[in-house]
Amino acid sequence: MSFRFALLVAGFVLAALNLRPAIAGVSPLLDEIMTDVGLTPAGGGAITTVMIVCLGVFGPLAPVLARRIGLDRTLLAGLLVLALGVVLRTLDGAPALYAGAAVAATAIAVMNVVMPGIVKQHFPGRVNLFTGVYSSAASAGAATASALMIPLERSTGYGWRGVSAMIALPALAAALLWLPQALGKQAAAQNGPRPFRAVVRSRITWYVTGLMGLQSLTFYVILAWLPTVFLEAGLPADQSGYLLSMTTLVQVGATFAVPVLAGRRRSQSGYVAAAVLLTMAGYLGLLVAPVTVPWLWMIVLGVGQGAAFGLALLLITLRAPDPTAVTALSAVAQSVGYVLAAVGPVLFGALRQSSGGWTAPLGVGMAILVVQLVVGWLAGRPATFR
Known part of the structure; x- marks a missing residue:
């Protein structure tokens, strides 16, 4: 392995x-x-909702930026803006909190969309492997953040603002490492036809979009409310946080292994079905016996959600023929998908507030997973848009 490839x-x-x-x-x-x-509680849930809405609304910026400055420079810009938004979010007052969340999420939206195109551009012969690598790295980032926030707060004494600001540091480090790619010859703007018309007219686009949106909805619902579910079931705060960390950590292995295996097959429908059924089993455990064997529910849920996430990203890359088309399909699938996902945390919070418990929200979650199973099966069938 050359030094240049290792740096990449x-x-x-x-x-x-x-x-x-x-x-x-x-x-x-x-x-x-x-x-x-x-x-x-609704305002607290809105922090995550604002970010998810921005993931959907601002995703279409990515193809525009990629055509003008290239995929690599677009990713670099996303990392720098992410660091800015994270710091802004820690300033005093609710307006700064929500504004910083929106800025950070806009940067993540752009990065989300360009990553499949970067896989297609830099690793065209190993799409399944590097989709697994980056989807598992994304899950690892979530697991690390959810696990370290409270211990860092206690050990440093900085409070939630100080430890939240620390999230800017790895973004700046990534920007420094990615700088050689952004300055390289391959970082030129994308040329060629705009494939949006072909993308939006294809049924496979909307199957993939449905899978991306619904698996994102279930993921962000769990991310926003899982500790609260366990707290209200009687578990202490630190254990509730560790259980969230466990399920996100379990996702790391699933998001790596499943795309690598599924990418070798002509059809990915069976893998999608297995992922959704595992997620349903995790939801059922939370509904019926949340404190009996919570670690088991978190493992099952983590495998299911991690596999679904990795498969959604893999299908975006497999279903389009070149980096430009992949970026366009990624923009549609992730933008529409995340707007759909934004409903989740607020809906579950409202259902919790109106029903006085978690039976109704988790029941709705099970129904959503049935729909995810159907669209995921259709998305997993071999096809490309034309």
Whole structure:
């Protein structure tokens, strides 16, 4: 392995590690944030919702930027803006909190969309492997953030603002590592036809979009409310946070292994079905016996959600023929998908508030997973848009 290729892989992995901490780091600190800033439960859930809405609304910026400055420079810009948004979010007052969340999420939206195109551009012969690498790195970033926020707060004494600001450091480190790629010859703007018309007219686009959106909805619901579910079931705060960390950590292995295996097959439908059924089993455990064997539910849920996430990203890369088309398909699937996903945390919070428990929200989650199973099966069938 040459030094140039090793630097490429290192920058790519560290960039992927930054795709989730700014979002995952909110949940363990949510009670403290709400108390300090004076937010209601709906207002606390809105932090995550604002970020998810931005993931959907601003994703279409990525193909525009990629055509003008190239995929590599677009990723570099995303990392720098992410660091800025994370710091802005820690300033005093609710407006800064929400504005910083929006800026950080806009950067993540652009990065989310360009990553499949970067896989297609830099690793065209190993799409399944590097999709597994970056999707598992993204999951690892979420697991690390959710696990370290409370211990860092206790050990440093900085409070939620100080430890939240630390999330900017790995983004800046990734930007430094990615700088050689952004300055290289391959970083030129993308030329050629705009494939959006072919993308939006294809049924496979909307199957992939449905899978991306619904698996994202279930993921962000768990990310936003899982510690609260366990707290209200009687578990202490630190154990609730560790269980969230466990399920996100388990996702790391699934998001790596499943795309690598599924990418070797002509059809990925069977893998999608297995992922959704495992997620349903995890939801059922939370519904029926959340404190009996919570670690088991978290393992099952983590495998299912991690596999679904990795498969959604793999299908975006497999279903389009070149980096430009992959970026366009990624923009549609992730933008529409994340707008759909934004409904999740607020919907579950409202259902919890109106019903007085978690039976109704988790029941709705099970129904959503049935729909995910159908669209995922269709998305997994071999096809490309034309």
